[in-house]
Amino acid sequence: MKANILLNVEVVSQKNGRRHGLVKSLVVVDHVVKYLVINPGGIFSQAQFFKPENIVDVNYKRLVIENEKVIIKAKGKKVKTYLDEAFPLMDYPVVDKNEEAFGHVVNATIEEGTFAITEYEISRSFFDDIDHGFAIIPATDLVYKEQVLYYEKEMFDLGFKKQGTGIANKLLGVR
Structure with missing residues (x-):
């Protein structure tokens, strides 16, 4: 699969159909996609990301995850612990x-x-x-x-x- 299929698609929970935002970035460590970062919208929203293993289905319009419990929500310094040794894939x-x-x-x-x-x-x-x-x-x-x-x-x-x-x-x- 091409990486661009995973970008700018809406993230939706399979369980309740809730929309979480758009995938804005892929985080890579040692040539493996570790997290997909969601842009939920809003100025004061926390960083949100999830592991690619939680993808149930994906196409050019939407990406379906199991449920909203797989989304990691973190603030400032805590984000660094998840994304240490990582880089965003596109435009690198x-x-x-x-x-x-x-x-x-x-x-x-x-x-x-x-x-x-x-x-x-x-x-x-x-x-x-x-x-x-x-x-x-x-x-x-x-x-x-x-x-x-x-x-x-x-x-x-x-x-x-x-x-x-x-x-x-x-x-x-x-x-």
């Missing part, structure tokens, strides 16, 4: 082994059941995405440290250039 910066920033995460492939990320889709630039598409990097080639994802090779490595075709190729047939 990626640098190569020479510490050259070359892109950011735009999507990921998640294994159903384990919620492990097998590969990341990286956007290098708007024009490169149009010409060549997103770069696809296996999760095993990326390491999280110091709030950055490090690619274990150089950004121009031949293995990195093998990627899907871009919008120009798909729509216009440009080669």
